[in-house]
Amino acid sequence: MPYHHIAVMPTETMAYLDCRPGKIYVDGTVGGAGHTRLILERILPDGLLIGMDQDMDAVENARAVCKSHEANFRLVHGNFATLPAVLSEFGLPGVDGILLDLGVSLHQFEKSGRGFSFKHDEPLDMRMDVRAGTRAEDMINSFSEAALGDLFKTYGEEPMAYRLARKIVMARKHNPIRSSKRLADIVCEALPPKMRYGRKLHPATRVFMALRIAVNKELERLEEFISVVPGLLNPEGRICVLTFHSLEDRIVKQGFQRFSKACTCPPVWPKCQCQGKPLLRMITRKALKPSEQEIIANPMARSAKLRVAGKL
Numbered sequence: 001m002p003y004h005h006i007a008v009m010p011t012e013t014m015a016y017l018d019c020r021p022g023k024i025y026v027d028g029t030v031g032g033a034g035h036t037r038l039i040l041e042r043i044l045p046d047g048l049l050i051g052m053d054q055d056m057d058a059v060e061n062a063r064a065v066c067k068s069h070e071a072n073f074r075l076v077h078g079n080f081a082t083l084p085a086v087l088s089e090f091g092l093p094g095v096d097g098i099l100l101d102l103g104v105s106l107h108q109f110e111k112s113g114r115g116f117s118f119k120h121d122e123p124l125d126m127r128m129d130v131r132a133g134t135r136a137e138d139m140i141n142s143f144s145e146a147a148l149g150d151l152f153k154t155y156g157e158e159p160m161a162y163r164l165a166r167k168i169v170m171a172r173k174h175n176p177i178r179s180s181k182r183l184a185d186i187v188c189e190a191l192p193p194k195m196r197y198g199r200k201l202h203p204a205t206r207v208f209m210a211l212r213i214a215v216n217k218e219l220e221r222l223e224e225f226i227s228v229v230p231g232l233l234n235p236e237g238r239i240c241v242l243t244f245h246s247l248e249d250r251i252v253k254q255g256f257q258r259f260s261k262a263c264t265c266p267p268v269w270p271k272c273q274c275q276g277k278p279l280l281r282m283i284t285r286k287a288l289k290p291s292e293q294e295i296i297a298n299p300m301a302r303s304a305k306l307r308v309a310g311k312l
Contacts, residue, residue, distance in 0.1 A: 005032025005034060005105035005106050006034065006106065006298045007034025007035050007101075008103060008242055008290065008294075008298065008300070008301045008304045009242065009304060010034065012306055013035060013099060013101075013242065014035075014038050014042065016240050016283065016284070016306070016308040017099055017238050018097065018238055019038075019039050019042035019043055019047075020042070020043065021042070021044060021046065022043070022046045022047050023043055023048075023096040023097070024047065024234075025039050025043060025047070025048070025049050025096060025097045025098070025099070026050045026051075026080075026083060026095050026097070027039060027049060027050070027051045027052070028052045028080030028099065028225075029052070029053055029099075029100050030051040030058050030059070031053065031058050031101060031103075031107075032061065032105055032107065033051075033062040033066060035099055035101060036049065036062055036065070036066060036073075037065065037066060039099070040066060040069045040073060044069070045072075048073075049069075049072060049073050049074070050074045050076065050086065050090070051066075051073060051075050051076065052077075052078055052079070052080050052082075052083065053077070053078075054128045054129035054216075055108065055112075055128045056129075056130070057112065058107075078129075079221055080100060081221040081222075084228055087232065093234075094232060094234040094237065095233065095234060096237045097233075097239070098232065098237075098239045098240070099240045099241075100225075100242065102218070102222070102241065102242060102244055102248050103244045103300065104212070104244075106300065114130075115136060115180035116212060117208070118180055118202060118204040118205075120181070121179055122179065122181075123179065123180075124136045124137040124140060124178055125137065126211055126212045126215045127216065128216050129216070136212070137178055139211060139214060139215065140168060140172070140177050140211070141176045141177060144169075145162075145169045146162075146165070148165035148168060148169070149166075151211070151214055152207055152210045155209065155211075155213040155214055156207055156209050156210030157206060157246070158206040158210065160190075160195070163190060163191075164187055164190050164207060167186055167187075167189070167190035168183075171186045180208075184203075184204040184208075187204040209245070213247075218248070219247055219248070219251065222251050223255075226251060226252060226256075227255065229255070229259075230259050233311035235311055236310060236311060237310065238308060238309070238310050238311075239310075239311075240307075240308045241306070241307050242304055242305070242306050243304070243307070244303050244304055244305075249305050249307070252307050253307060256307060256309040259278065259279040259309070260278050260280050260282050261278055262276045262277070262278055263276050277312075278312060280309040280312065281310050281312055282309055283308040283309055283310050284307055284308045287306060287307050288305070288307075289305060289306075290302070290304050
């Protein structure tokens with residue numbers, strides 16, 4: 001089936017990624033291949049792009065969409081956190097630019113059939129990589145009330161986290177919760193009417209986001225990647241990251257700041273051990289946001305933030 005997704009902030013990402021013919025780049029989240037195609041167009045005739053995605057639907061779509069550029073394109077089914085091993089396998093000591101778009105694609109919400117959206121009645125799966133073991137259904141039906149509350153509070157920043165967790169645990173005593181629609185209905189019914197109808201977001205939005213983040217270990221993998229990113233870039237190489245919620249943005253911001261300091265040793269160390277050399281420079285001091293025109297054309301871009309750093 002067609003893979004639906006609109007590339008977010010394409011003009012800004014291409015400008016800051018600074019793609020050039022003959023250079024080597026990584027699109028760590030190929031998704032609908034919108035950014036992927038733009039990069040490929042700019043690195044011809046002899047550049048190389050490594051595309052990665054943990055969702056096999058995205059990989060198959062990118063293979064079809066970019067077939068005319070297959071000589072310049074290598075596709076990997078996997079999470080961007082494994083990029084060090086991928087570069088080693090290809091015999092590459094570093095690359096000239098890396099792009100991550102951490103948003104969930106429109107295809108995953110509307111066509112994947114894996115319960116990412118509360119708008120459809122689908123199995124409560126939420127795995128981006130279906131080879132992974134734990135599904136959202138497993139968490140919802142096995143986590144304790146306290147653990148569910150913590151999950152909704154920490155990952156979803158849901159103000160009614162523990163009330164919702166209690167209602168979910170009560171509901172599953174009668175029948176396991178196996179569908180996205182049933183979970184969404186339980187969440188809606190658990191809230192008083194003024195909170196159910198007075199929110200800008202659908203009442204189940206934060207619960208579904210929290211489950212998706214937990215199922216796919218999104219924050220842990222992002223932290224793992226950011227911790228090694230300077231070693232993946234060639235001198236003057238760029239790292240561009242599009243985030244869509246505050247938890248992701250904080251990890252990227254703090255990681256870039258840490259590597260841009262003259263000393264990255266822990267504060268408790270009595271003496272500098274890192275030779276006092278910054279590894280990155282902050283190219284965007286503040287996160288860039290999409291234009292009003294883009295948000296009107298693509299409402300899914302409204303919460304996007306772009307941060308960029310460069311290898312020294």
